[in-house]
Amino acid sequence: MINTTPPKILIFDAIQNIPLGREIHDALPCPNIYINANKLKQTSFYHIKRSIKKIYCSFKGNTKYFCHPKASASMTKTLVHHKPNIVLVIGFFYPYIDRDQLLLLQKKLNFKLFLLDTDTANRMESYQKLIHFVQHDLSAYDHIFSFSKGIMNFLCNLGIKNVDFFPYGAKVIPAENKTETNDIIFIGNPDIRRVACLESIKQHNITIYGRRWGRYKPLVSAELWQKIQTKDIWGTPLYDLLRQYKIVVNINTGVWCSLETGVNLRVFEALSLKRFLLTEYCEELHDLFEVGKEIETFRNQKELNEKIIYYLQHDDERQKIAERGYQKFLTCYTWEKRSQSLINRIKELL
Numbered sequence: 001m002i003n004t005t006p007p008k009i010l011i012f013d014a015i016q017n018i019p020l021g022r023e024i025h026d027a028l029p030c031p032n033i034y035i036n037a038n039k040l041k042q043t044s045f046y047h048i049k050r051s052i053k054k055i056y057c058s059f060k061g062n063t064k065y066f067c068h069p070k071a072s073a074s075m076t077k078t079l080v081h082h083k084p085n086i087v088l089v090i091g092f093f094y095p096y097i098d099r100d101q102l103l104l105l106q107k108k109l110n111f112k113l114f115l116l117d118t119d120t121a122n123r124m125e126s127y128q129k130l131i132h133f134v135q136h137d138l139s140a141y142d143h144i145f146s147f148s149k150g151i152m153n154f155l156c157n158l159g160i161k162n163v164d165f166f167p168y169g170a171k172v173i174p175a176e177n178k179t180e181t182n183d184i185i186f187i188g189n190p191d192i193r194r195v196a197c198l199e200s201i202k203q204h205n206i207t208i209y210g211r212r213w214g215r216y217k218p219l220v221s222a223e224l225w226q227k228i229q230t231k232d233i234w235g236t237p238l239y240d241l242l243r244q245y246k247i248v249v250n251i252n253t254g255v256w257c258s259l260e261t262g263v264n265l266r267v268f269e270a271l272s273l274k275r276f277l278l279t280e281y282c283e284e285l286h287d288l289f290e291v292g293k294e295i296e297t298f299r300n301q302k303e304l305n306e307k308i309i310y311y312l313q314h315d316d317e318r319q320k321i322a323e324r325g326y327q328k329f330l331t332c333y334t335w336e337k338r339s340q341s342l343i344n345r346i347k348e349l350l
Contacts, residue, residue, distance in 0.1 A: 006030045007346060010084035010111075012037055012075075014091035015118060019235050020265065021090045023171045024116075027335035029343060033082050037096050040071035040078070065132035071096045079105050086346060090116045094137050103140060112350065116166070117146040120155070122255070134158060143349050145342065149284040150261030164345060167288055169338035170268035170329065173239050182207065183312060185245040187233060187266065190216045193254040199224055200301035204308055207245070209233050242273050246318065247311060249304070250279035263288065271295070271329040276322040278307055288332075294325040 009032040013021030016038055025034040043049065050068040057066055075097040079087070093102060106113055120133065138144065138160055145166035146152045152163045183205040186198060189212040198208060202224040211232040217225060233241060242248060248270040252262035262282045270277040271294075279285070281297040289295045296311070298304040311318040331337075 007086045007343070007350065008082075008084045009033070009086040009088055009346075010035060010079070010082055012087060012089045012093065014038075014089065014093065014096065017232060017234060018265070020118065020168075023335050024090070024339060024342075027169075027171070027339040029336075029340055033084065035078055037071070037091075037093075040074040040096060042070045043073060046070050063128075065126070065128035067094050067132065067136075069094065069096055069098050072098055072101055076101065076105060079109060079111075083109055085111050085350075086114060087111050088114045088116060089141075091119050092133065092137055093140075094132065099136050099140055112142045112346075113140060114346065114349075115141045115144045117144055117148075117151060117163075120146070120148075120151045134160075145345075148259070148261040148263065149287070150256075150259035150282070154259060165284075166342065166345075167263060167333070167338070168265050168268050169333045169335040170265070170272040172330070172334050172336075173272050175274070176243060180244065180246045182245045184247045184249055184308060185209075185242065186249045186251060187238070187241075188251065189213070191253045191255075192219070193257065194251050195219055195224075197251045197301055197304060201249075201305050201308060202227065204312075206249075209241075238269065239273060242270060242275055246276060246315075247308060248275045248277050249308075250277065252280045252282070267295070268329065268333050271325045271333070274322050274326040276311065276318045277325060278304070278311070289325070289328060293321065294328045296321060 007030065009028065009030065011021055011025050011032055011034050013035065014037040015021060021036075022034065025032055053068050054066050102113070115138070138155065142162065144155070144160070144163045146155070146163055147166060147168050149165050152165050155163050184201070185207045187209045188194065189210045195216060198206070199221060202221065206227055208228045209231065210228070211230060213220070213228050213230045220228070248266070250262075250264065250266045250270070256262045257280075260282055261284060262280050263284055267277060267279055277295045279295060279297055281299045285291055285295070285297065291297055296307060298307055
């Protein structure tokens, strides 16, 4: 039986620079408290204490991932003050509060601990960080909502069964009749796979944004480097930028490809702006969209290049796909729609 009492939700947003948590806060159909984890007051002399503890662990020969929570007292004070019955963590809690301390607070204050998983795939770039995240963070949650079926299956194979597939959404952006003055844009940080894919289409009029590209400069050709802006872009500046481009290209990292997943935020952001999306293929796209009618996909560098050429030459067909993708977004994937689904599922779990 579904609990009809509105839950008192505290959103603990640990994802830096991305407006995901704030957009969910604004869209939730019930009162909720938004806490930006990065604005919590740090423990006094945190950096000194962390350095001493890290040296001690290293001296003892501890090879596990090192973590020293930075805001345990502030997080405790926040939870005691607000007394939520749901704590929804976006991302992770381990850099901010000790797991045992959080579980003691959960028992004392009687709240459910849920995770909106945005970051498991990114933890896989470091096996020590991934093991810590799985054993330390994930085992603490009453329920997990993952943006990825690939991640969901990975966790289920580890015996973590309390996981739902919960695709992302995006905010509804007011329509603007801006002319598409540029051809192609890719926004995202680099890895070797993305470098290789982008090198294969560098002959086109493409713009690339991402803060960490400077680290990869020795591995990037001079021709491609001229097309790169080494900075992040989110929120209104991102929306204004995407409106100017005919094609939004979405390329998965190597880690995401190994999990056969890749329905990231960029997919929904592009559709919310009625942009034509050319995204890397993964099976779970078929659960969300009509591939070829609402979005387009590519499976390799050759197909990526061929479809860029084709859709730049066929404006009418490209625009029809963008329009159908936009209508699917409005029907299913606005944050208002996704948040209502989240609340309904949370009520079932209470």
